[in-house]
Amino acid sequence: MVTFKELCRRYLGLSPLVVAGSGIKTGVRIRMENPQEVGADRVINAAVGHQLYGGPLIVIDFGTSTTFDVVSEEGDYLGGAIAPGILVAAEGLFQSTAKLPRVELVRPKHVIGKNTVSAMQSGIIFGYVALVEGLVAQIKRELGKEARVIATGGLAEIIAKETKVIELVAPDLTLMGLRIIHELNTKH
Numbered sequence: 001m002v003t004f005k006e007l008c009r010r011y012l013g014l015s016p017l018v019v020a021g022s023g024i025k026t027g028v029r030i031r032m033e034n035p036q037e038v039g040a041d042r043v044i045n046a047a048v049g050h051q052l053y054g055g056p057l058i059v060i061d062f063g064t065s066t067t068f069d070v071v072s073e074e075g076d077y078l079g080g081a082i083a084p085g086i087l088v089a090a091e092g093l094f095q096s097t098a099k100l101p102r103v104e105l106v107r108p109k110h111v112i113g114k115n116t117v118s119a120m121q122s123g124i125i126f127g128y129v130a131l132v133e134g135l136v137a138q139i140k141r142e143l144g145k146e147a148r149v150i151a152t153g154g155l156a157e158i159i160a161k162e163t164k165v166i167e168l169v170a171p172d173l174t175l176m177g178l179r180i181i182h183e184l185n186t187k188h
Helices: 002-012 040-053 086-096 116-143 156-160 173-186
Strands: 057-062 065-071 077-084 148-152
Touching (some): 040 057, 040 077, 065 116, 148 156
Parallel strands (some): 057 148
Antiparallel strands (some): 057 065, 065 077
16 A cells, blocks of 8 residues: 555555544544544445435445455445455356366356256356345344445446345445545545
8 A cells, every 4th residue: 555655645646545443534433443444435435325325225236256245324334245246256166176067157047047048147147136135134133223235346236237125226336435525535
């Protein structure tokens, strides 16, 4: 991180704002046992999600990992869940088995695959839909109330098309959050 800060100062003449650690205004109170464990992307998604959509809110980010971030009505980051990302899981199937090929992540025509590729696509796509629906139901049950569900990340659209629990796909949510946090920290 120090190298990137120095690079920005030296070559761009700018001092970067790093959304990590203490001292950065995010508009979010982190209600975790160890707030330092929460990744900056998760804090950013919680901040922008609450600002744009209110709370309670569940933000699902389909990236390297699939994260579920829970934000209270007041905008507090309550915690969440972390699962392997879709691409990580798919690559694990390919790398850890002798006969399974790499497959394109597209919706198969049927849940019951009639060949290896469609069976894998079914297991990956519909398996993640079930993961999302199950975790969202359990999170809402634990919250004791309804919550809006927003999805972001590269594969959000694929999963959102297959389930009604995701109300909105916001592909640029994290980038919007960076702008909002920048504004919070540069107002004079």
